[in-house]
Amino acid sequence: MKFSVGKLKMGSVTLAKCTGITVRYDGGPVDLYAGGFQDPLDIQLGNRAITVSVEYAEWSGDFKPDDVLTNDFVDVELLASDADASRGLSGLTLHQCKAATWEVATTQDGFATYRMEFRKAYSAS
Numbered sequence: 001m002k003f004s005v006g007k008l009k010m011g012s013v014t015l016a017k018c019t020g021i022t023v024r025y026d027g028g029p030v031d032l033y034a035g036g037f038q039d040p041l042d043i044q045l046g047n048r049a050i051t052v053s054v055e056y057a058e059w060s061g062d063f064k065p066d067d068v069l070t071n072d073f074v075d076v077e078l079l080a081s082d083a084d085a086s087r088g089l090s091g092l093t094l095h096q097c098k099a100a101t102w103e104v105a106t107t108q109d110g111f112a113t114y115r116m117e118f119r120k121a122y123s124a125s
Contacts, residue, residue, distance in 0.1 A: 003078040003092075008057060010074055015063050016114070020055025021078060023094075052076050052097060052118040056105065065114055069099035076118060094120050 001023045008016040027048040031040035054076075059065050068074070078092045097118040105115045 006054070006076060006078045008054075008074050009077055010068070010072060014060060015068060015074065016057040016059045016065075018054045018057045018076075021076075022053040023078070023092075024051045024053070025049075026051065050094060050120040051100075052094060052120070054114075054116045054118070056107075057114040057116055058111075059114065065102070069102050069116070073098055074118070094118075096120060 003021040003023070004019065006018045006021045007014050008018060025048070030044050032042040032044065034041050057065075073096045076094045076097050078094070097120045100117045100119045102114055102116040105113050107113060
């Protein structure tokens with residue numbers, strides 16, 4: 001699922017404004033067998049995770065991205081733009097996301113932004 005814009009937040013504080021966001025849900029199937037049955041009795045999802053990729057993040061204020069991304073969980077708020085709404089997507093917030101990778105990316109005018117990937121463990125509760 002792709003979103004046009006979003007924000008990284010800690011509580012109510014906006015850390016960064018983001019564009020080019022992709023959300024991927026991963027889960028591997030687990031077959032459950034019993035007592036000599038040839039076919040599985042049940043198939044469930046095993047390890048599940050949500051991966052959020054951010055193409056560009058512009059950090060605000062005095063936040064140091066390397067400190068925040070290394071030490072803290074953040075909320076990723078996905079905002080629906082007009083283009084997203086026409087595809088049937090509305091806003092979504094993923095809480096307690098942890099940065100897996102990040103790198104500095106620069107724009108043509110020399111402005112530094114960040115390219116990041118977050119992981120959120122799936123919880124059924």
